[in-house]
Amino acid sequence: MKKKTSSDLSQMCKALGNPIRMKIFEHLKEADKCICGEIVNILPIAQATVSQHLKVLKTAGLIKGAICGPSTCYCINKDALDEFKKMVKEF
Amino acid sequence: MKKKTSSDLSQMCKALGNPIRMKIFEHLKEADKCICGEIVNILPIAQATVSQHLKVLKTAGLIKGAICGPSTCYCINKDALDEFKKMVKEF
């Protein structure tokens, strides 16, 4: 894994700096893993928007998505979360 | 001090989720304290924009500003930083 920089930290912060994405991440953290549709159900926003937010979290490296039949199964990227915590700790 | 919520964490993340603001905060952390003009000098952006970013950091509670003669002296809010670290640790 590539060494993370202050810029990576900023990007992760930005991804979590949106209340909807924070909720998604927290749900994923508690649910261990779940499909996109489940997230759509617990949030008051459209499916397209949820997909967009998931993409942002994925691009930031914070979550992983695996195609699973017709649906996509998302889970947090534990390594990235640990790295995030480590960076903030040393911040 | 009021109990911080997941929403406060999101707001702090958002404030640090901009590379310029991240730089400002890091500078303030190392410099202990400095006036606005010094920050303007080390960044490639206009004074008005720096002032705007400082306001965002201040609103998020991450920094404090004290009027000091004709200038304003900024410093990090150590309590808020500690609280931020604590929240991320327990995240």
Add this chain to the structure above:
DNA sequence: TCTCTTTATCGTAAATTTACGATTAATAAC
């Protein structure tokens, strides 16, 4: 007082983000 310095705020343009419905793509079930 007048002038200079410093920084906040105003007004605004451009870029980005957020949100949506519609559509597409891909699999599952029949």
Add this chain to the structure above:
DNA sequence: GTTATTAATCGTAAATTTACGATAAAGAGA
């Protein structure tokens, strides 16, 4: 095959953010 389900992507509108120059406000020093 057809149909239903699920999620990504497209196109786009609205909101927000970021940036700037100009101006205002407030203190320092002559």
